[in-house]
Amino acid sequence: MDDHLLLRGAKLDAKRTEAVLNHFFETNLRLEERGLRGTPVCIWGTHGIGKTSLVADLAKRKGWHFAYCAPGQFEEMGDLHGLPVRMEADGERRAHTAFLPPEWVPQMPGPGILLLDDLNRADERILRGLMQLLQNHALFSWALPHQWQIVATANPEGGDYSVTPMDDAMLTRMMHVTMVFDAKAWAAWALSAGVDPRGIDFVLTYPELVAEGQATPRSLCQLFDTLRDIPDLAAELELVHVLARACLDDVSAATFIAFVRENLNDLIAPEEILDAAPFETIDQRLTGLARSATGTTQVARLATIATRLVLHMATQGYRPSKKHQDNVVRFLLHDALPNELRFSVHHDLANAANPKVRSIAQHKKLAAIVLQGM
Secondary structure, eight states: OOTTSBOOSEEEOHHHHHHHHHHHHHHHHHHHHTTOOOOOEEEEOOTTSSHHHHHHHHHHHHTOEEEEEOGGGOOSHHHHHOOEEEEOOBTTBOOEEEEOOOTTSOOSOSSEEEEETTGGGSOHHHHHHHHHHHHHSEETTEEOOTTEEEEEEEOOBSTTOOOOOOOHHHHTTSEEEEEOOOHHHHHHHHHHHTOOHHHHHHHHHOTHHHHTTSSOHHHHHHHHHHHTTOSOTGGGHHHHHHHHHHHSOHHHHHHHHHIIIIIGGGOOOHHHHHHOSSTHHHHHHHHHHHHHOOHHHHHHHHHHHHHHHHHHHHSTTOOOOHHHHHHHHHHHTOTTSOHHHHHHHHHHHHTOSSHHHHGGGGOHHHHHHHHHHO
């Protein structure tokens, strides 16, 4: 991430961002029980990193309502606060003007999340108008229903982003975190979302493309969606090149084409490792990979294979067997794996939620080699 970009709050990957959001939500709900208002959260981050989808997916998993609003699309203040209507006299109250809530304002009782997407893309008038909503969960004549959370997303100030700076009066009405890219966290999400496994392999092999801002998870997922129905990418390389150029910058597209040509066939899928019978077929492929690649290329390929294996075993529907456990141990004991990678995988297995997966880390010979290599 560029140092000149102005971001706020702790830098967290997607998994940790979600955990912090859940903590904020629980705190806000407890405050509401005491008659107090909760504090909105603003998630900062570069474009295409998945801020919006993280919030929408979180609401879905929690079974909460979700409402979307893009303040940058508001052209008039009426789009924000609604249109005025005349309210006739009622009892002691004289006739007066009230504002009807716009369509984007949720009406159903919570819990729910109102997302103010790309908040600082709105112009200054709209931002000033939103200050009351952020502070009071209400605007003029209407209020958000109970148990609704406000979450905003924002792009950083600086660089090439066309954003409206927010002053301290606006910023202090929200809590702030910055969402950053982490390849392993993204791969875990992508696996659950059904992203093409070849695309997951590519991102795990070249995480620096996203980390350094040359490609975004959004543009990569667009590419992987277009490739899903092409069974053999190498056989359709000209079409794959056109599709890659349609979604990515030149450097990222060229890297992906090189990956299809040189790396894709060397990568071993998790199911192949787990179900191998006999395991010697995997031994031979790992040995061949070690001979055909050296240095950082070899380590990158092995790390991709190992990460995919761990993520596959961490999925909710995974059911381990004795053969799986034996094959994983044999994979981790293979001479091709560097000690640092072996230690990292051993650590992930030892902290897995599934006790049968955790038991693999307790294998005596494996544990001894890991301890020896520390």
